[in-house]
Amino acid sequence: TQLLEQSPQFLSIQEGENLTVYCNSSSVFSSLQWYRQEPGEGPVLLVTVVTGGEVKKLKRLTFQFGDARKDSSLHITAAQPGDTGLYLCAGGGNAGNMLTFGGGTRLMVKP
Amino acid sequence: NAGVTQTPKFQVLKTGQSMTLQCAQDMNHEYMSWYRQDPGMGLRLIHYSVGAGITDQGEVPNGYNVSRSTTEDFPLRLLSAAPSQTSVYFCATSSPGSYEQYFGPGTRLTVT
Numbered sequence: 078t079q080l081l082e083q084s085p086q087f088l089s090i091q092e093g094e095n096l097t098v099y100c101n102s103s104s105v106f107s108s109l110q111w112y113r114q115e116p117g118e119g120p121v122l123l124v125t126v127v128t129g130g131e132v133k134k135l136k137r138l139t140f141q142f143g144d145a146r147k148d149s150s151l152h153i154t155a156a157q158p159g160d161t162g163l164y165l166c167a168g169g170g171n172a173g174n175m176l177t178f179g180g181g182t183r184l185m186v187k188p
Numbered sequence: 189n190a191g192v193t194q195t196p197k198f199q200v201l202k203t204g205q206s207m208t209l210q211c212a213q214d215m216n217h218e219y220m221s222w223y224r225q226d227p228g229m230g231l232r233l234i235h236y237s238v239g240a241g242i243t244d245q246g247e248v249p250n251g252y253n254v255s256r257s258t259t260e261d262f263p264l265r266l267l268s269a270a271p272s273q274t275s276v277y278f279c280a281t282s283s284p285g286s287y288e289q290y291f292g293p294g295t296r297l298t299v300t
Contacts, residue, residue: 110287117293119278121291174283177233180228181228181230
């Protein structure tokens, strides 16, 4: 069974601070995705990384895939209250595009 | 386009009752799947389907049945509900060759 561990589980910061969320596994994944989930809704895809060492930027969010394709990080610069939510990493490469999810990081950004 | 729809939004069952969670999509995606989400555990795959007439088990299939008679619909059946099945259930769709999964809004199920 492939496992993904996310850290930290909870993060409460002030507006304007920077933060990094980590997603680690002992398994290799062919792709790594980051989703954001709002209360009462399903997860929404933020980014997919597929190449070891790949870095993608989405405005203030920077995503990195580890060289060995076993880990990933999400860095948010100058966090805003609108960034509040549950961030989930998910590893792909299984049959039928099925994903293995990490436990999630619940982020709260206070104004 | 509605995307991925799930009904009901909320459901309360007594132990031993059965019910079906509905999932429908109008995106013409071949792949469909069911996940359950519990606090601190992310989403765990229950069953999935790579096309009409084809289903397979995921990580936590016990207590659940699925069938896929059409591309659009993928219902999840609870045969005899147990309190351990209290969770939020999400249906998702995707296309072969695409990494992105599209999730429905979820069904919050409570079994007492």
